[in-house]
Amino acid sequence: MATRMAARAISAHEIGGGAYDAKKKDRRALVSAAALAVATALAALAIFAAQARAGSFAKGPPQAVLMKGSYVIQVRRVEAAHWYFYERGRWVETHIDGFDFSYPKAEAVKAGRLLTVRLGKPQRPSTVWITAYPRLDANGDHAGHAQQLKPTLARVERGGKTIAWDVFFRVNRPDRHYYLDLSTAWERVPGTHDSYGDQILYLLHVRTLPASPGA
Numbered sequence: 001m002a003t004r005m006a007a008r009a010i011s012a013h014e015i016g017g018g019a020y021d022a023k024k025k026d027r028r029a030l031v032s033a034a035a036l037a038v039a040t041a042l043a044a045l046a047i048f049a050a051q052a053r054a055g056s057f058a059k060g061p062p063q064a065v066l067m068k069g070s071y072v073i074q075v076r077r078v079e080a081a082h083w084y085f086y087e088r089g090r091w092v093e094t095h096i097d098g099f100d101f102s103y104p105k106a107e108a109v110k111a112g113r114l115l116t117v118r119l120g121k122p123q124r125p126s127t128v129w130i131t132a133y134p135r136l137d138a139n140g141d142h143a144g145h146a147q148q149l150k151p152t153l154a155r156v157e158r159g160g161k162t163i164a165w166d167v168f169f170r171v172n173r174p175d176r177h178y179y180l181d182l183s184t185a186w187e188r189v190p191g192t193h194d195s196y197g198d199q200i201l202y203l204l205h206v207r208t209l210p211a212s213p214g215a
Helices: 002-011 022-055
Strands: 064-068 071-076 080-087 090-097 107-109 113-119 127-133 147-149 152-158 161-171 177-186 196-208
Touching (some): 064 107, 071 107, 113 196, 127 161
Parallel strands (some): 107 196
Antiparallel strands (some): 064 071, 064 113, 080 090, 152 161, 177 196
């Protein structure tokens, strides 16, 4: 009896002597979700702007933020890089090597989906390469045919200033893994102290869903 009463209290709240309107609840939930999405997007943009200001002179490459539309699905630090930054009146050369080189857990996406990697640095990357592998072997090394994806770049602006660069690409084949090696570089900008480097590697991972029946 107590269990049935508790279930009734959850499923049908009494408000003003009448049953709670489920449609109103759904509308309110949708409005709340939309407001949360907008707030999250604005917060993310503010974070990118702050990172971009620091990113011009950072001691290492920016994080790679993988997004599906406006939703962040993976955030990855650099795995390897040859980097230069300016400090105390001189250029400092660094070599970054994560040694682990492990891919994150796959995020499921639809085949043909346009994905975005956001790089929080105002300067445009001089090169961007994306190599996709369908699987890894028992040792965690690449296996299968390597596929070069075709990226396109677009600047991200706020207040008329560039705060980041988006790298767009598609994963077209259904029902397969995409182990993604994103390689980038930034050239030195003469007359500035903007940090730069090459041999920069990020590891990302998505899995495309099976094709829909009849598609």
